[in-house]
Amino acid sequence: MREILYADIVRLVRDLCIEANCNLPGDVREIICAACQAETSPVGQGILGDIVENFTFAGERRLPICQDTGMAIVFVDLGQDCHVTGGLLSDAVNEGVAQGYTEGYLRKSTVSDPLRRVNTEDNTPAILHLRLVEGDRCSITVAPKGAGSENMTSLQMLKPSCTQQQVEDAIVQAVSDAGSNPCPPVVVGVGLGGNAEMAGILAKRALLRPLNEHNSDPYYAEMEGRILERVNRLGIGPQGLGGNVTALAVSIIPHPTHIAQMPCCVNLCCHVCRHASGVL
Numbered sequence: 001m002r003e004i005l006y007a008d009i010v011r012l013v014r015d016l017c018i019e020a021n022c023n024l025p026g027d028v029r030e031i032i033c034a035a036c037q038a039e040t041s042p043v044g045q046g047i048l049g050d051i052v053e054n055f056t057f058a059g060e061r062r063l064p065i066c067q068d069t070g071m072a073i074v075f076v077d078l079g080q081d082c083h084v085t086g087g088l089l090s091d092a093v094n095e096g097v098a099q100g101y102t103e104g105y106l107r108k109s110t111v112s113d114p115l116r117r118v119n120t121e122d123n124t125p126a127i128l129h130l131r132l133v134e135g136d137r138c139s140i141t142v143a144p145k146g147a148g149s150e151n152m153t154s155l156q157m158l159k160p161s162c163t164q165q166q167v168e169d170a171i172v173q174a175v176s177d178a179g180s181n182p183c184p185p186v187v188v189g190v191g192l193g194g195n196a197e198m199a200g201i202l203a204k205r206a207l208l209r210p211l212n213e214h215n216s217d218p219y220y221a222e223m224e225g226r227i228l229e230r231v232n233r234l235g236i237g238p239q240g241l242g243g244n245v246t247a248l249a250v251s252i253i254p255h256p257t258h259i260a261q262m263p264c265c266v267n268l269c270c271h272v273c274r275h276a277s278g279v280l
Helices: 006-022 026-038 042-061 089-103 164-178 196-206 218-232
Strands: 002-005 073-079 082-085 127-133 138-142 154-158 186-194 247-257 262-269 276-279
Touching: 002 006, 006 082, 006 089, 006 138, 006 276, 026 042, 026 247, 073 082, 073 089, 089 127, 089 138, 127 196, 154 164, 154 196, 164 186, 164 218, 164 262, 186 196, 186 218, 196 247, 196 262, 218 247
Parallel strands: 002 082, 073 127, 186 247
Antiparallel strands: 073 138, 138 276, 154 262, 186 262
């Protein structure tokens, strides 16, 4: 049994909070730069150019890419052959988030109660998704998620008799309904199957897949391509001001489900598709 120190988790989460908020992953930067060439609207081209300038400046100056530094969404894959010593894993994650958002001068946007709305002052608690896996390593990904795009989440319990075409229609409609609200161009994460809560988690995980990769199953890879093409024909464009680049990528994660249901969750992410990972 390999031991992982509480303090090491705190340090890694702290660093990942700052890294994710200040530096876009390379695949995201590349696809935005490619979108600059693909966009035909002069206004859209100008907006995409501003986006590139913004994330370049943020990375060079170690500043947040966006003023909304989001809730801290933390995915932990904990090897079953390792043991956290010195405290609880969840406490270590929250302490790391508190340090990262304080020391990184990141905006603290979490309130302690949904109705009384009192700020926690350190952006905790994090939304923690823990998964036990093989091995003796602990893999951590921090994916800050802003409210503008998160508010456009769509969960539909479709009929199990829905055809593939109808599922695709529902996903495209969700993006169309969101319009300019999620700060397009967006990344479209889709969780298909499972149940209501599983579909939501899958849709959020889908946003972590490199944007230059497709689903390993050709059936879903083709589906992603068709949806992306249809979304970009909506004409919403960068920041909703028109154009042919409304989405940068579509990522679908399917999951086994009940014979009497078809859960479909669409979780949109703005062009600031932030996440950073590390392994202990």
